Amino acid sequence: MSAEAGYDDPDTRPLDSARSTRGRDAWRRFRRNRAAMTGLVLLCLILLAACIGPFFTPFDNETPDWSAFRAPPSLEGGHWFGTDQNGRDLLARTLQGTRVSLAVAAVATLVAVMIGVVFGAIAGYVGGRLDQAMMRFVDVLYALPYILFVILLMVIFGRNVYLLFAAIGCLEWLTMARIVRGQTLSLRQREFIEAARAAGLSSTAIVRRHIVPNLVGPVVIYAALTVPEIVATESFLSYLGFGVQEPLTSLGTLIAEGTDVFEVLPWLLWFPAAFLVTLLLSLLFIGDGLRDAFDTRGRG
Amino acid sequence: MLGYAFRRLLTTIPVLWIAITACFFILRLAPGGPFDGERPLPAAVKANLAAYYGLDDPLLVQYFSYLGGVLRGDLGPSFTTADFSVAEQIAIGLPYTLIIGSLAFVLAVVLGVLAGVLGALYRDRVADWAIAALILLGLVLPNFLIAPILQLVFGLTLDWLPVGGWGGGALTHLVMPVTVLALPHIARISRLMRGALIEVMNGQFIRTATAKGLSRATVIRRHALKPALTPVVSYLGPAAGYLLTGSIVVETIFGLPGIGRYFINAALNRDYGMVLGTVVFYMVLIVILNLLVDLLYAWLDPKVRT
Numbered sequence: 001m002s003a004e005a006g007y008d009d010p011d012t013r014p015l016d017s018a019r020s021t022r023g024r025d026a027w028r029r030f031r032r033n034r035a036a037m038t039g040l041v042l043l044c045l046i047l048l049a050a051c052i053g054p055f056f057t058p059f060d061n062e063t064p065d066w067s068a069f070r071a072p073p074s075l076e077g078g079h080w081f082g083t084d085q086n087g088r089d090l091l092a093r094t095l096q097g098t099r100v101s102l103a104v105a106a107v108a109t110l111v112a113v114m115i116g117v118v119f120g121a122i123a124g125y126v127g128g129r130l131d132q133a134m135m136r137f138v139d140v141l142y143a144l145p146y147i148l149f150v151i152l153l154m155v156i157f158g159r160n161v162y163l164l165f166a167a168i169g170c171l172e173w174l175t176m177a178r179i180v181r182g183q184t185l186s187l188r189q190r191e192f193i194e195a196a197r198a199a200g201l202s203s204t205a206i207v208r209r210h211i212v213p214n215l216v217g218p219v220v221i222y223a224a225l226t227v228p229e230i231v232a233t234e235s236f237l238s239y240l241g242f243g244v245q246e247p248l249t250s251l252g253t254l255i256a257e258g259t260d261v262f263e264v265l266p267w268l269l270w271f272p273a274a275f276l277v278t279l280l281l282s283l284l285f286i287g288d289g290l291r292d293a294f295d296t297r298g299r300g
Numbered sequence: 301m302l303g304y305a306f307r308r309l310l311t312t313i314p315v316l317w318i319a320i321t322a323c324f325f326i327l328r329l330a331p332g333g334p335f336d337g338e339r340p341l342p343a344a345v346k347a348n349l350a351a352y353y354g355l356d357d358p359l360l361v362q363y364f365s366y367l368g369g370v371l372r373g374d375l376g377p378s379f380t381t382a383d384f385s386v387a388e389q390i391a392i393g394l395p396y397t398l399i400i401g402s403l404a405f406v407l408a409v410v411l412g413v414l415a416g417v418l419g420a421l422y423r424d425r426v427a428d429w430a431i432a433a434l435i436l437l438g439l440v441l442p443n444f445l446i447a448p449i450l451q452l453v454f455g456l457t458l459d460w461l462p463v464g465g466w467g468g469g470a471l472t473h474l475v476m477p478v479t480v481l482a483l484p485h486i487a488r489i490s491r492l493m494r495g496a497l498i499e500v501m502n503g504q505f506i507r508t509a510t511a512k513g514l515s516r517a518t519v520i521r522r523h524a525l526k527p528a529l530t531p532v533v534s535y536l537g538p539a540a541g542y543l544l545t546g547s548i549v550v551e552t553i554f555g556l557p558g559i560g561r562y563f564i565n566a567a568l569n570r571d572y573g574m575v576l577g578t579v580v581f582y583m584v585l586i587v588i589l590n591l592l593v594d595l596l597y598a599w600l601d602p603k604v605r606t
Contacts, residue, residue, distance in 0.1 A: 140315050145541045145586055148579050152326055155567045155575060232442055239444045240549065241568060252444075259448045259553075263456065273445050280440045 026217075029293040036289020039282035046279055050098040059089035061096040062247040073267050082267045084257070093249055094272050100250040101279065104165055104234045105227050111169025112230075113223050116176025117215065123177070124184025125207050135181065138174050146171040147233065154242035161244050164237065168230055176226070179218050184211055217294045224290045228283035235276060251276040304598050312587050319583040320370060324363055327576050353377060353573075375577035380569055386577030389562055396466065397558035400550065401543050403478045408485035408539065413532060415486065416493020417520070423498060431490065438487030443546055447480045447553040464555040477554045481546055485539050489532055496528040503527075530601055537593035541586040 030036055058078050059065060064087035065079070073082040073090075081090035123134040153167045187193060188211075196206050235252030237243045244250050251272050258269030341349070350356045354365065369376055375386040384392075419431045454476065455463035467473035500506065501524055509519045548560035559578060566574035 140318055144315070144319050144583055145545050147545050148582055149322075149326075151567055152323060152575065152579060155570065156326065156329065235442060236444065236549070239442075240552070240564060255445060259444070262448060262452065269448065276442070276445070277440055280442075281436070284436075284440060 026290075026293040030289050033289040033292060035285045036293075039285030039289065042278055042282040043286060046098060046275070046282070047102065050095050050102055053095045054092060057089065057092045057095065059092050061088060061092040061249070064088055070265055072265075073271075081271045082265075084265070084268055085261070090268065090271055093254060094251075094275055097249045097251045097254050097272060098275055098279070100161070100244055100248060101231050101234055101252075101276070104161075104168065104250070105231045105283075107165040108169035108172060108230045108234075109223055109227050111166060112172040112176055112226060113219060115170065116173035117180050117212065117219060119173065120177040120180025120182075121184050121207050121211055121215070124181040125188060125203065125211060127185070127188070131181070135178075138177055141171075142174055147236070150233075150237060151240070151242055154237065161248065164234065164243060168233055172226055172230060172233075176219070176222055179222055180215055183215055183218055187211055187214055221287070221291045221294050224283075224287035228280050228287065231276075231280060231283065251279075301598065305595055308591060308594055308598075312591050316584060316587055319587070320367065320580050321363075323576055323579050323583070324366055327572050328359060328362070353379070370580060375580060376573050378566075378571055378574045378577070380566075380571040380574070386574050389574065390559055390578065390581050393557060393559035393562050396556055397544070397547055397551070397560060399469065400474065400477050400481060400556065400558070401540075401547055403474065404481035404485070404543055404547075405536075405540065407478060408482040408489055408543075409532070409536070411482070412486045412489025413493050413529070415490035416532075417497060417525075419490060419494040420497035420501065421520075435487040435490055438483045441483075443480050443484065444549050444553065446483060447476070447550065450476050450480065451553075464553070466556055477550045477556060480553075481543060481550045484546075485542065488539070489535060492531045492535055493528065496531045497524060500524045500528045526600070530597070533593065533597050533600060536596075537590040540589035540593065544582055544586060 054060070065071075065083060066087060068079060068083050069087045070085055071079050071083045071087075073080060079089050079091065081094060083089055084093070119134065119138075123131045149171060150164075150167045153163065193206060193210055196210050201209070231251075234243065234250060235255065238250045238252030239256045241256070243253055254272035255269060255276065258265075258272060262269040347356070354362060357365075366376060373387060375390065378384060378386050378389060381389065415431050415435070419428045422428045451463050454461045461475055462473050465473060497520075501520075506519060506524055509523050510516075514522075544560075547558060548564055550556070551558040551560035552564055559581070562574065563578040563582075565571075566578060
């Protein structure tokens with residue numbers, strides 16, 4: 001090993017080394033984390049399969065194949081994952097369900113991050129009475145089982161996918177707001193913020209240009225940890241019958257349908273279940289990997 | 301301690317009030333009434349029904365009479381089962397939910413703490429890895445997936461346990477639902493416990509205790525365990541809430557007659573009165589459980605009381 005290679009190690013490299021950025025160090029540590037990298041590769045594969053896969057499957061997720069009802073999985077028949085009681089191709093349905101789950105995860109996480117960051121940054125930056133009031137509000141919501149609110153909303157407004165996205169996102173922002181507030185509070189004391197204020201920047205500009213960019217680390221970590229929770233919540237709701245409606249499906253719905261018949265048609269449970277578990281595992285590993293990569297305190 | 305308990309009690313009142321108000325108005329916003337069935341009712345019948353249930357009063361009047369009812373323990377009428385009020389149905393279902401919930405709670409705490417301590421003591425050795433792998437499974441497998449797998453393996457293939465039903469509360473009927481309900485919390489608690497114990501074991505006072513010649517077992521039992529338990533205790537409040545909502549799924553899968561099933565049936569049948577009643581009841585229960593856990597926490601850790 002040359003001396004050069006030694007400098008690549010973020011733990012031993014001198015602090016003043018050029019080109020060293022927090023993000024690059026984090027990525028280097030992330031890359032060395034085998035579980036996280038496996039998760040990332042798996043997630044990419046699932047993403048590819050869910051987005052591009054449907055163009056290559058010979059069947060779509062709605063049309064029944066009149067020659068193959070309840071067909072077990074087989075390579076020759078063209079139904080790799082088999083078909084359900086209505087002759088619909090399970091592979092196509094699983095891919096479509098995965099897409100819904102991923103879309104819910106992406107949109108709901110985005111909604112949660114946006115609300116959480118804005119709310120937390122305002123509370124932390126303004127401080128004082130407003131901060132107290134805003135955080136009491138978060139405490140109140142924290143004490144309530146939000147899943148019941150989601151069910152309530154789904155009962156009233158019907159099983160609308162977009163509402164599902166928004167409802168889950170609107171209720172997952174609480175922890176994000178707390179983390180962002182704490183971070184903002186400590187950032188506010190720092191010299192560069194004072195310098196910006198002395199230079200005459202307005203509060204909005206300071207929050208937007210100096211506070212929010214410095215929140216990226218914790219926000220990314222927590223968002224990554226939120227995603228699997230949202231996927232699990234979505235499949236939980238779909239399982240109970242409050243999720244997306246036919247002919248659309250989601251992994252939770254597929255598992256619920258598979259459970260009803262899994263003694264006779266076991267593949268209807270196993271394939272969606274395998275997709276959901278793989279997805280959750282890879283998201284979990286990625287989230288843990290990101291946390292370890294950004295948070296240098298807990299290592300060792 | 302008493303002062304803290306009183307202040308903590310005062311803060312739960314606005315929480316409950318906001319929860320009940322939000323639920324009430326969300327449900328009243330619902331398009332269509334509870335009596336819009338497949339066959340339209342004659343206008344006169346509908347008006348009579350609305351008058352009977354007080355749905356023709358102004359919204360605020362309905363709200364305050366509902367609030368008053370909740371204070372007296374009256375959760376209003378159910379719109380589909382005329383013979384039983386919401387409170388009566390909840391009273392029927394509650395014992396079942398409480399039994400599996402509390403058993404799962406105890407199981408989760410005992411096994412979770414045990415697994416966490418073992419993981420911390422055998423850190424980075426085979427036992428730790430094995431426990432970590434099991435915990436990962438508990439975290440990742442959703443309960444609606446574990447339940448059918450257990451039913452298939454232990455109920456149908458091995459034929460050791462009944463697949464579902466209450467069975468008069470026989471232990472064999474309880475094993476699977478309680479296990480499924482407890483599993484994710486065993487996983488979370490053991491993770492918290494392992495992390496906390498490892499941190500505590502690095503503390504100065506542990507080194508002092510070891511230096512004065514105490515055995516490892518005594519050090520852990522007498523000095524390390526209590527401070528390491530605080531994150532676990534603070535998780536118990538949310539855990540109680542998760543157990544209640546988790547039991548919705550478990551009751552549905554195992555065919556147990558608890559409130560979770562009433563809630564799901566009411567939600568799927570759009571019985572708004574029952575949905576509102578059960579949600580309000582769940583909220584009250586969860587807020588009370590949170591309060592109890594907070595008081596326990598304050599008792600364990602005097603710093604919180606200020």
